[in-house]
Amino acid sequence: MTAAAIAITGIQKSFKGKMAVDVSHLELKPGRTLALLGPSGSGKSTLLSMIGLLEKPDAGTVELDGAPVTVADRAARMTMAAAFQRTYLFKGTVGENVAYGLKLRRISSAETGGRVAAALERVGLPGWQERSALTLSGGEAQRVALARALVLKPSILLLDEPLASLDPIMKWRLTRDFAQILNEERVTTLYVTHDQDEALAVADDVAIMRDGRVVAYGPVDEVFGLPVDDWTAGFLGMEPAVRGRVLESEEGVARIDCGGVDLYAVASLAVGSEVSLGVRPEDVLLFEADAVVPLSSARNKLEAVVAEIDPSGATFRVVVERGPVRIAARISRAALADLRLSVGTPVQVLFKATAVRVAST
Amino acid sequence: MGIFIDAFRDGLAMLASGAADVWTIVLVSIQVSGMAVLLALVLGIPAGFVLGTKRFVGRRFMLIIANTGMGLPPVVVGLVVAMLLSRRGPFGSLELLYSQPAMVIAQLVIALPIVAAVSAAAVSAVPRELRLQARSLGASPLQEAFMTLKEARMGLIAAVAAGFGSIISEVGAVTMVGGNLAGKTRVMTTAIVQYTRMGDYGPALALAAVLMGMVLIVNILLARVQSSAERYEA
Structure with missing residues (x-):
């Protein structure tokens, strides 16, 4: 059995006394994409923040390659990279944005230039280094955000509803491209979405969340083919088993x-x-x-x-x-x-x- | 209009003659206000960052204090600083009253809340998620703070301009704690007041022109920094 790249156990987080996340166990397997699927407010993004060591859980542990890690563990966080629904590009050029994480890692400017160019080409924006990051369309900005994460060659890639705010045509196009890129890069990925079609296109495994809990978890075909309960069946557009x-x-x-x-x-x-x-x-x-x-x-x-x-x-x-x-x-x-x-x-x-x-x- | 023409002519002649006392006054002004602005930035920007980004007990109260401080009358600052530094005051033993450090302290008290409050407003406008994004790409807390300040740079330039503007033209506090001693604590604003009282309009107008020129140059420099920052903010 392959060891998990990331495993969480007993993770809990509450806001103002209300339990937002309560997950007993979840794993990201190396080189696979896990889609965290669920309706709005089901705790997906909060769980992603805790897995990405961006937010401290009230209880529970996150293990990276078998070793417990916390939000204070910057070295562990440096092995990950994230892109969010709103792209949050920094003021400056596309090139400066993509190079941001490399500068933090003190990568030489010569190597940075090459890696930035390669990452932009990878996401279909070759030669866009000098463009202003704040004049891009939604789809272009998402490609830059993905390049900014991929350029770091992370062990773990965290994508939080990266396509949710795009129009349907752009979303379809980018879903296809993201699926291809993730498949070719074989980087361990946590992909948060509320869209089943998107999850089906990009993911190897899927975990369905409801009210902060994971109600179904396994390979995509298994979870999508056989709903575990009436609620999951309804959420997947199926009838109960x-x-x-x-x-x-x-x-x-x-x-x-x-x-x-x-x-x-x-x-x-x-x-x-x-x-x-x-x-x-x-x-x-x-x-x-x-x-x-x-x-x-x-x-x-x-x-x-x-x-x-x-x-x-x-x-x-x-x-x-x-x-x-x-x-x-x-x-x-x-x-x-x-x-x-x-x-x-x-x-x-x-x-x-x-x-x-x-x-x- | 004759009074203006005469004063203008006298003022020009004085500046052209290179009278040492005039340029000493200008130099003292630059030294005092420059140091006060520098200290206000060093203390005010980090304070504004904390007020604008962190959540802690008493934050709201401190923001009210900073915002109220923006409207602090310079004469009140002068009065309080003078009392603190007077012989009978708690810091009288330092013998700072009627010295340049006393003027720097008074101007710092005037500029600090302005710089802190404007900086707080600027950094609080940077989305929290942008800081989260930086963290997710590997930024340390310090790198995250620098990124936030960089994103808020337009507002920070406004903080510098507001802080500098509030003290370079201020006259009440520096008179009360500096004493307007020739060659030591006389600055442009206090000298303008004195020359005007004496009916010596030429030097007053000359110093006013230098003061205005200095404000103009500083704002031109800030505008240049601002426009280079605007380059990618279409």
Whole structure:
């Protein structure tokens, strides 16, 4: 098992008597990006500040490479770098901003020049050293803020909602670029966001926070595929996990009885074991009840009825149910019109066995 | 208008003649006010930084004191400093009354609250998150403070200008603690008052011109520093 680059244990922080953060354990694994996901006010940024040794916790410990560290430990803090939602560029040029941390580390001016140029090129702003930092657009400023952090070659990179204040097009572009940069740099990263799509794009692992606590933590596919409770399911736009019992398990595919509805999942499970299942809305296909369903490798085919339809950004979240099984699907506005869906409409539901996430209960 | 023309002519002649006592007066003014401004900056900017960035018990009270101090009448300062330094006062044994150090102390008391209050306002306008950002990039507390002062430099230049302006043209306090002794504690403002009382308008006008010129030069220099600081603040 790989040792954690950063591990926190029993971290607590309260403001004016109200508990803001209460996390028993969390780890950042070397070279991986952990997305700290949760609604506004869930304690994500406060937790990031404590992990980054910028704020002192009321209780608990932060360990860097196995050794306990505190806010007073500047050498430990020097191994990290952060960028925040508001870029907070210093007055001066782009080059001066990117060089700031290098100057603090007394790096020679010759080396600084080279590293600043390379960092700016890395974030797509080659040759921007002499521009004023205070005349940049939001997206450009965020790229400079990322360059200012990356230029330090930190062991730990802390990004606090770096794209939250950008317009959708710029946000999409930078999400893609940030994901690529983080993937190529393989720097251990803590990425705070309230946006699932952003977390999905950049992260290897995810921790979901609610009211200061981590309610779900693990690899992205695991956490996003199988909500641990009703609140998490709602936050992820899914239905709560379906309970079932494994009827048979052959060649890595399990048939699971979910209150009279059989579902298939790619998983090695003991026959008779109790399990919970989940499926991401974007993995679910809907067809009209009398439509001829095209040949497909999807093992799960259900006849169900529409129970709920809710707008969700540019798409619609449609919840279908059959007996105790409730599954959410995400469909486009055009598909909603084509299928003439309303509450109570019968539909056919398709999803692959590989799309079903299963956990023993 | 004849009175102005005559005084102007006499004043010019006096300055051109290079009369030693006039230039001594100018030099004493520069020495006293220069030292007072320097001390006010050395003490006032750190005090303003603490008042503007730290949260502690009594901070609000100290800010009120600093802001009230900005409107402190120089004659009141002169009176209190004179009493403190008088023979019967607690610091009488130092025998500083009617000396340049006494004038520096009085002018420091006038300038210090101004520099501290304007500096506090300037640094408190720098977002806390900017300091957090500097810390996150590895800044020590001292480096974080320097970054904050650098960000607040426009306001700090205003603090210097306000502090200097408050004492270079001040006359009440320096008269009371300096005594206007020729060659020792006579400065431009006290000399202007004396020459005017004597009806000797030429030297008074000449010194007034030098005083105005000095204020102008200092403000031109500050404006140049300010415009170089503004370079990247579009």
